[in-house]
Amino acid sequence: MPKQNNTSSLTPGVEDAVAKFIQHSRDNAAGKATASPFTDANPLQLPTAADVEYFVQAMDAEAARIDAEAIELRKRRLAEIAAKDAQIASLNRNIEAATARYNDQEAEIERRASLRGKVIETARKIAPKLDTSNLSEDAIRREVVQGRFGADAVAGKTQAYIDCRFDFLADEANADPFAALVKDGIATGINDGKAQADRAYADMVSGLTNGWKATTH
Template sequence: MYLIDHVPVSAPRRTADGYLVADAYVARTGIQTYLGEELGRPDLLNVRVYRPPEEVFSDATLRSFAHRPMTNDHPPEQVNAQNWKKYAVGQTGDEVVHDKNRVRVPLVLMDQDAIADYQAGKRELSQGYSSEIDWTDGVTPEGEPYDAIQRNIRNNHLALVQRGRAGSQFRIGDGRTPGAPDLSAHPQPQENHMSDKTILVDGLSVVTNDAGAQAISKLQQQLKDAQTAAGAADANHQAVIAAKDADIAKRDAEIDSLKGQVLSDAALDQRVQARGDLIGKAKAVHDTDYTGKSDAEVRKAAVVGKLGDAAVAGKPEAYIEARFDILADGAKPRDPVVVALGDRVTYRQPVQDNGYAASVAGLDYRTANQKEA
């Protein structure tokens, strides 16, 4: 992972050639705070990264601070042999030393524009380096909690910048020989590491620095996103409730409709009587099976059976009903008992006697008198 750290520039020395040289503390052990976005973790606002002494003071890390190109601001890419002439304005020396918790290197600015920027107030340094982030949390020996550990630190370049991460703790010249004159052309202005910004928070004006403004902006966006998500969830919930209410209302309407279709005992008896009368009339008009037919279908079937299909073709139901009533009035009503028994009872016509019964009676009388004699 490629990272950038900042340290301030102060009290350089000018050489006879016009170069600007100094010693600067450019790295330290301990905890530094990064934005989560810098470490590929936009879900985190800030990350406390611990630099153990064994990582900062390892031979490979210390060697990576020697003979590094210096740049005026950070270039858009890491510096290498192919682009060195394009970005380099100076370099670091090879006398890299460290004390209890800091690393010091000599450096030289050789480009006149970069020196002029320094003289105009550009005072701090920023490391451009790569490292591995071990997402292991814990507590330092000094009792400070951290979220991750920085390992395999390798410096790529050292940039002159307006503002640095480390503020005024590290400054070029901290390790210079006591009493050495400051040969810079202009006195140093007062350090101004962070500019004030006014942020509107819930209708209130809050004065903070760049980092605070960025943190507040991120929190405000997270709050807005949460409110949007909550609004969407509430709308979905209301839609589900409305759908269930509509379903319940539909079921209630169906139940009320079914209740209205239930017949009382008296109404049922009346309906049975009316149905029986209709079937009786229909069979008087035309004797056939009317099982399973509605009242209208019974009337139509009776008329068709009596007069044929042409009699009802294209006619409305009211016409068919009137035609049925006329036919039923002119038909001889049938015995309801016969209708109930399905016409299984047949009537036998009386046979004329023609004296046969009297002859049989006389014969029976003579036979009886002979037996008595």
């Protein structure tokens, strides 16, 4: 209720009437009022200037209260929205992290599948009869090296050593035969045959030219 320096100047019952009027306004705003006691037939009575001033002050106080409640409600709503936004952002981060982990796992699966495929392909070139279906990549390398060099080649050896021996065999198996052939040049025999013919011709000419010298001595 508004501050009134001298309520004794008010018409008796005005304070209660104004309080009921304001409460009725609140109920109407909240949808609670079922009947209006302040109809045209029964209006709020403010007989004196003091009554009017009191009513104006009461309505100003009520408006200030409503404004304060609206501001507080807005703050709460904004806080709720911020909390929801933070929750959504957290969910999005979790989804992004899960997606990244899934993509990493997929990439790792593809990498391992590709590696296994290459190991099996190389192993079949070196040891065509080796059954690789139930062997890991390390086991495949071990079996290949053992099959080529014997059990002593893998007994007590580290996997790194076995991998190195396998890679050596892989280089041999994957070597380009034509590249190995031309590495030091291809000997076709054509030039050698020509050289032999040239030498034979030169020997014949020399024999015809110098043969008489041997008979004159």
